[in-house]
Amino acid sequence: MDNTPETMETKSRNIYEKFQDWILAKKNRLSHQKVDRSWREEDEYYTFNIGGFSGGTKDRPEFSARYYYEISQLIDVISEYDISAERSLEIGSGYGRVSPWIGRHSSDHYGVEPNSKVRKKSQKLYPGITWTGDRLPDLEFEQESFDLVVTWTVLQHIPPSLIQESIEEIERVTTEDAVVLICEETVGDAGSHTWPRSVESYKEAFADFTLIDHKTRTVEPTYPEHAGEIMIFKR
Ligand SMILES: C[S@@+](CC[C@H](N)C(=O)[O-])C[C@H]1O[C@@H](n2cnc3c(N)ncnc32)[C@H](O)[C@@H]1O
Structure with a gap:
């Protein structure tokens, strides 16, 4: 057996590195589990957790990437369809x-946003927006209140x-010339809190509107599944 000090040092370094890998893998697994559990802790709402989001990205780099890709696409769609509103509404704003x-x-x-815990955060962060707890x-809005709903x-x-x-209800609160922009899961099986619906079924359900375009939702490339579709409807 080679028990020279150099060999012993190499061996202990290898063990240490393996141990570090094991700790990192364990930490990653735990952070996934923590994220996945959080929506249940929020009672009936599938919602964002403060500091992360439920069932979503596992760490800040992924969260930043998701944010970058999603917001870029949202801005592109807004610009492509020249969307601007006098009065707009986002439902389920987290x-x-x-x-x-x-x-x-x-x-x-x-x-x-019906979940008061996350709504309070948004109230503090964006005081220029009007927040309500409807569901x-x-x-609680009069008919034809908004020319853009998201x-x-x-x-x-x-x-x-x-x-x-x-x-x-969305159709009721929109004006005659409104745009409705939705981004939703469209493929896969229904789960305990998510019901993917095809673009075709949304097209049928928004009976007062015409679907003018849809695009696959872009998220970080490491996301393992189809991430849904952005659908643009007009009256
Ligand atoms: C996956 S989160 C998306 C949050 C936000 N739109 C975003 O992309 O950051 C879904 C949100 O919809 C809200 N929500 C769930 N059911 C709702 C309902 N019936 N009416 C309005 N909002 C609802 C949840 O509380 C949660 O904040």
Whole structure:
């Protein structure tokens, strides 16, 4: 057996490095588990966790990448369709991750979020936006209140028993020339809190609107699945 001090040092360095890899892998697994559990802790809402987001990215670099890709695409769609609003509404705004980017293209922007914990965050961070705690299918707004309505990964969490009513509620609060922009999961099996619906089924459900385009949602390249579609509807 070679027990020279140099060999012993190499051996212990190898063991140390393996141990470090093991700790890192364990930490990653734990952070995934923590993220995945959090939506259940939020009761019935599938929602964003403060500092991360449920069932989503596992660390800050991935979160930053997701944010970069999603916001770039949102800005591109807004610019391509020349979207600007007098009064706009984002339904299911979470802690306001996407909200200010929509608000930039509107004279008067509203965010609706039933989860008061995350809504309080957005209220503090974006005081120029009006926040309410409504919840689909019941919005406390008069009919034809908004010329732009956005849902970003929200309708996919509304159960089959409430989805048509929720879409009719969106139609009720929109003006005659409104744009509705939705970004939702479209493929895969239904889970305990997510119901992917095809573009075709959204097209049918938004009976008062015409689907003018749809694009695959772009997220970080390490995301393992299809991330859904952005759909643009006009009256
Ligand atoms: C996956 S999060 C998306 C949050 C935000 N749109 C974003 O992209 O950062 C889904 C959000 O929809 C909200 N939500 C769930 N059911 C809702 C309902 N029936 N009406 C309005 N919002 C709802 C949740 O509380 C949660 O904040």
